[in-house]
Structure formats: structure tokens, C-alpha cells
Amino acid sequence: MEASNPADTDFVKFWNAVLAPKFAKYRHILQGGLSRHSAAVLPALPIEKGMSVLDVGCGWGDMSLQVAGRVGPAGRVVGIDCVDAFLAEARKDAAAMGLTNVQFVRGDAEIALPENEFDYVVARFGTMFFTNPVAALRRMRLALKPGGGMTHIVWRRREDNPAWQEAKTIALRYLPPPGENADSCGPGPFSMGNQETAGTMMKSAGFQDVTFTRVDEKIMIGTTPDECIAFALAIGPGGEVFREAGEQLAEARRPEIERDMRSYFESLERDGKGIWAPTSSWVISGRNPG
Template identity: 80%
Template sequence: MALDRSEDTEFVKFWNSVLEPKFTKYRHILQGGLSRHSAAVLPKLPIEAGMAVLDVGCGWGDLSLQIAERVGPEGRVVGIDCVEAFLKEARADAKEAGFANVEFRRGDAEIALPENEFDYVVSRFGTMFFTNPVAALRRMRLALKPGGQMTHIVWRRREDNPAWQTAKDIALRHLPPPGEDADTCGPGPFSMGNPEMVETMMKSAGYEDVSFTRVDEKIMVGTTPDECIAFALAIGPAGEVFREAGEELAEAKRADIEDEMRRFFESQERNEAGIWVPTSSWVISARNPA
């Protein structure tokens, strides 16, 4: 039975139609890279056996499954994402791994979340795409029981993330910046890079005890320079510049862009797995008032 997507926002439609195939193609890069940041903090989070945990923007569900193992059979995990294709893979992986305590639901955290139901809420690189971040963060807080906790991971400043920003800088040397009416995945990957601004957002959404922890990790952005270039032009800030320039102009400039990107990626650390470029994130934790 086909899903009823008649009430999807333009943002959700864009993710399901334009971005999903690209993200799925490069799942091995995206999931591998993002997981390095969550792996650096997950063991330290006060998530205990028996807890109910909500994973907002769960994607393919790898973090949800890790948390499901942590909370055990007496606990439960709900993963929510707006992209049905991601959830299909997440459900298959959960079934294959034998997890009976995790559920994946299609939903938009900016519109609706369960209320007063969870001990902990997590989100890995999802909240910075909220078009109305304070309202969405408030919905995440309201999903918590009184005294419950939340942790979300976001990218730090663009200059701290050459894995994403350098490719965009290269693209912008050859192509115009996207216009104000460009189709995008949201405010952008660095929209929560300023801790003072995000702390204000969090407090406006009703959280207490807001804290920031910095994580620096090199991530694999491709197995070869050619794959690095293809990945950069498909997903993320450089991909947006390339897409919004229009096919005729983008293709006319492709060779120059690819030559410059190849020089950059060839200058980075490389091992048998692929090419590794620095990234940096904030791990932001807070509490719902008791």
C-alpha cells in the first residue's frame, strides 16, 4: 500500500525525492563518518537498561540499534525519520539483528512527536536541518518525561569542517551561490555551529543545564579521489551549489571544479580504507525540567 504523502511539507518532499537516492548511494560514507562522532560520546551518555529512548532523524537506524542494545529487552527505542526509504533499511537491519525492542516510524519532528513518553531523546546530525529549530527542539523536550535528558550532535563552524566546507569553497570559485529560493535540505549543516546562539535556542525551547562537548574526528569521504569528488558534488554544501547552478552551467564548469577538488583530496590523509578529512562537532546535552 502506497504511503499518503499529501500532507508532507516541501522540505520532506525534497528529502524523499531529491536527496534520498543520493544519500542511499553514499550510505557507506555517510553512516561510517557520522557514526565516528556518535561513537565518541555514546558510551558516556547516561542511557541505562530499561529506558525508553527516542532517536530523532534516525536515518538508517544504526544509532537506534546501538541504543536498543544498551537499554536491553526491558527498554525500548523509537526511531523517527521523514524518509521512508531510510526506515525500510532500518527495519530490515533491526529484523536481521534480532532486535524486538526498537520501532521505526515515519514522521516529521517539526510537526509532531509523542509527548511525555521518553527518558532520553537523541539526534545525530538532524537538528541543524530544522526550519523552525526552537519549535522543533521544544517538541523534542515535550517528548521527554519530566527530568528526562536529551543529546543532539551538530556540526561546528564551517571553518572547522574542511570535509564539507572546502569542497563548497572550490565549487563557489567556479559557480554562483544558490539563491534565496533554492531547494535545500534546510538551514544548512552549520546552522547550529555557534554555541551561544544554540544555547539561547535550547533555553527558549525550555531546556535546563545545557552543555557543549567538542568532538574532532577525521572521516572517510571516499575510497578514491574520484569517489570523493562524486560524493562532494552529490551531497552537502558543494552538491547544493552544483545542483542549483543549473545543469548547463554546472557541466560547463565540471572539469575545472573536479581538477581543483582532486588536488585537495589527494593532499589529504589516505590509507587502505580511503581518504580521510577532518570534521568537528558539538555534542549538546540538556535536561527537561522535573
């Protein structure tokens, strides 16, 4: 599969210029937390040696690398993402591991994917950000061979992921909500949290035998309360409110926001590694007809 080099839409520009550096800073939190959800799912997926697998929104490629080990030298894995910095790290890690059956390419599942090429498609916490989710899911289905399967992991509802929602609630005590034209990562992390809505998207995209499995995992959101606060103000729903308020207003209200966030984060479970928050995801699977 060759890179499609998607046009730098505002969405792609925002991810590369604004979010990618913040994600890199907190990679240890993000990758560690997300991998706890995929680790609960990946071993049970019907991925076998010799298969060809597409990982959509592959990020730093850690799941792609795990799948590459599953399919073996006779199989192949393609990781696709629109963020250059993520892909650079993924390629570096693949080279360090000596894996030759995995390829990382720049692309956008909403714009173009090859058709009838893969046995299985996976995606971890990426499909929620599609601006046109049904179109992207349809492209993912068409990338499958007839009868091929797809599994993606998405966050459940806000109330099922209280740490992310509480950070936003606290920020909104002191700052205005982002406007309609605010720069954002797309529809948002909870856009597929409603089972009925997500199921309709899957069926509209042409998937059959759609199933939902709930996964609950505690993930580390920072090693200390200070890191939890910094993380919450950089990434996620609370970070969006803080960023879009503008530097002058946000910094003026920072002391009160940090005070309230500290009180909340100190109330969560803590051990020698860090502070842990309950999180919940849907594992959504479907099959391409044929």
C-alpha cells in the same frame, strides 16, 4: 508510538525525492563517518536498561539499534524520520538482528511528537536541518518525562570542518551561489555550529543544564579522489551549489571544478582504506525540568 505521517511539505518531498537516493549511494561514507562521532559519545550517555528512548532523525537507524541493545528487552527505542527509504533500511536491519524492542516510524519532529513519554532523546546530525529549530527542540523536550535528558550531535562551524567548506569554495569559483528560493535540506549542516546561538536555541526551547562538548574526528570522505569528488558534488554544501546551478552550466564547468577538487582531496591524509578529513562536532545536552 504511531506514525504521524507528516504532510509532504516541500522540505519532506525534497529529502525523499532528491537527497535520499544520493544518501543511499554514499551510505558507506555517511554512516561510517557519522558513527565515529556518535561512538565517541554514546557509551557515556546515561542510558540504562529498561529506559524508553527516542531517536530523532534516525536515518538508517544504526544508532537506534545500538541504543536498543543498551536498554535491553525491558526497554524500548523509537526511531523517527521523514524519509521513507531510510526507515525501510532501518526496519530491515532491525529484523536481521532479531531486535523486537525498537520501532521505526515516519514522522516530523517539527510537527508532532508524543508528550511525556520518553526517558531520553537522542539525535545525530539531524537537528541542524530543522526549519524552525526552537519549535522542534521544544517538541523534543516535551516528549521527555520530567527530568528526562536529551543529547544531540551537530556539526561545528564551517572553518572547523574544512573539507565541506572547501568543496563549496571550489564550486563557487565557477558557479553562482544558490538563490533564495533554491531547493535545500533546510538551514544547513552548520546552522548550530555557533555555541552561543545553539545554546540560546536550547534555552528558548526550555532545556535546563545545557552543556557543550567538542568532538574532533577524522572521517573517510571517499576511497579514492574520484569518489571524494563524486561525493562532494552530490551531497553537502558543494553539492548544493552544483545542483542549483542547473545541469547545463554545472556540467560545462565540471572539468575545472573536478580539477581543483582533485588537487585538494589529494592533499589530504590517505591510507589503504581511503582519504580522511578532519571534522568537528558539538555534543549538546540538556534536561527537561522536573
